[in-house]
Amino acid sequence: MMSSSNMGLRFLSYPQRNLLMKLSSMPSVAAIASFGTIKRAMACRRVRCHLNLDDSSSKKRQLERVCSANSNGKFSNKEFISVDSRLYEYILSNVREPEILGQLREETASLRGSKMQVSPDQAQLLAMLVQILGAKRCIEVGVYTGYSSLAVALVLPESGRLVACERDAIYLDVARKYYELAGVSHKVDVRHGLAADTLKSLIANGEAGSYDFAFIDAEKRMNEEYFELLLQLVRVGGIIVIDNVLWYGKVADPTVNDKQTDSIRRLNKKIMEDDRVGISIVPIGDGMTICQKR
Numbered sequence: 341m342m343s344s345s346n347m348g349l350r351f352l353s354y355p356q357r358n359l360l361m362k363l364s365s366m367p368s369v370a371a372i373a374s375f376g377t378i379k380r381a382m383a384c385r386r387v388r389c390h391l392n393l394d395d396s397s398s399k400k401r402q403l404e405r406v407c408s409a410n411s412n413g414k415f416s417n418k419e420f421i422s423v424d425s426r427l428y429e430y431i432l433s434n435v436r437e438p439e440i441l442g443q444l445r446e447e448t449a450s451l452r453g454s455k456m457q458v459s460p461d462q463a464q465l466l467a468m469l470v471q472i473l474g475a476k477r478c479i480e481v482g483v484y485t486g487y488s489s490l491a492v493a494l495v496l497p498e499s500g501r502l503v504a505c506e507r508d509a510i511y512l513d514v515a516r517k518y519y520e521l522a523g524v525s526h527k528v529d530v531r532h533g534l535a536a537d538t539l540k541s542l543i544a545n546g547e548a549g550s551y552d553f554a555f556i557d558a559e560k561r562m563n564e565e566y567f568e569l570l571l572q573l574v575r576v577g578g579i580i581v582i583d584n585v586l587w588y589g590k591v592a593d594p595t596v597n598d599k600q601t602d603s604i605r606r607l608n609k610k611i612m613e614d615d616r617v618g619i620s621i622v623p624i625g626d627g628m629t630i631c632q633k634r
């Protein structure tokens with residue numbers, strides 16, 4: 341049996357668990373706050389903090405977690421925390437993950453691309469947003485094996501509908517199996533094909549302005565197109581969530597200029613300047629932007 345302090349580890353496969361334990365023993369690794377990105381956390385840059393090297397190691401660790409945003413005094417030296425592996429484990433141990441989602445996560449862990457899955461804390465946030473909105477009509481772009489879509493479908497009312505867009509049929513087989521097991525198949529309208537085509541067909545079908553909630557989590561270079569199409573499909577007051585907006589921290593690193601990073605940066609800037617939506621970047625997982633249509 342797992343001790344309560346290790347409860348968060350139940351979310352991890354054995355290789356990930358081992359990796360996390362290694363990370364825990366490395367005092368200055370700022371593990372990125374994502375279940376799906378623990379491997380990448382090994383390469384994660386240290387967060388620069390004001391450290392007193394004479395302090396005890398526990399005090400040092402505390403200071404490492406509390407950092408100061410001190411860019412030209414613009415943000416009044418506001419303090420914030422970085423999530424290391426121990427703190428992230430604590431967060432995971434406080435996530436209420438439905439049993440069926442846990443089973444899907446375990447099954448997915450052995451599949452190619454399992455790191456693409458959103459983390460349990462992210463799925464919990466998506467489900468909560470759907471509930472706060474009282475959403476009935478939702479869209480997901482990028483289903484993979486169905487973890488985030490199942491989290492949403494589980495909290496939709498019986499009359500609710502989730503249009504689930506995915507181009508890879510093999511992943512959809514797993515997703516469909518879990519929709520069945522969870523008893524939510526009737527709420528999920530699976531669309532196998534390119535997501536942009538599906539979104540355009542919904543618009544052509546007169547469904548613009550009729551959706552409450554959308555989640556974008558597919559090919560990052562397509563995000564701008566997905567965002568524009570979804571902005572047509574979502575009603576005023578509805579929400580669009582975009583995943584991976586921090587891109588493992590690369591968006592803030594001026595030395596990184598690959599196409600994917602550039603496209604994520606460009607969209608972040610565009611959305612920041614876009615009066616059509618209210619916005620909030622939430623540093624959960626690999627970063628999510630919550631946009632509310634005005």
Ligand SMILES: C[S@@+](CC[C@H](N)C(=O)[O-])C[C@H]1O[C@@H](n2cnc3c(N)ncnc32)[C@H](O)[C@@H]1O
Nearest residue numbers: 456457458482484487488506507534535558559
């Ligand atoms: C990051 S994964 C989605 C993870 C999922 N939201 C979850 O939490 O389990 C991205 C998925 O988008 C799919 N995808 C990528 N490009 C796509 C496209 N143009 N149309 C539809 N699906 C696409 C991929 O096949 C992959 O399964």
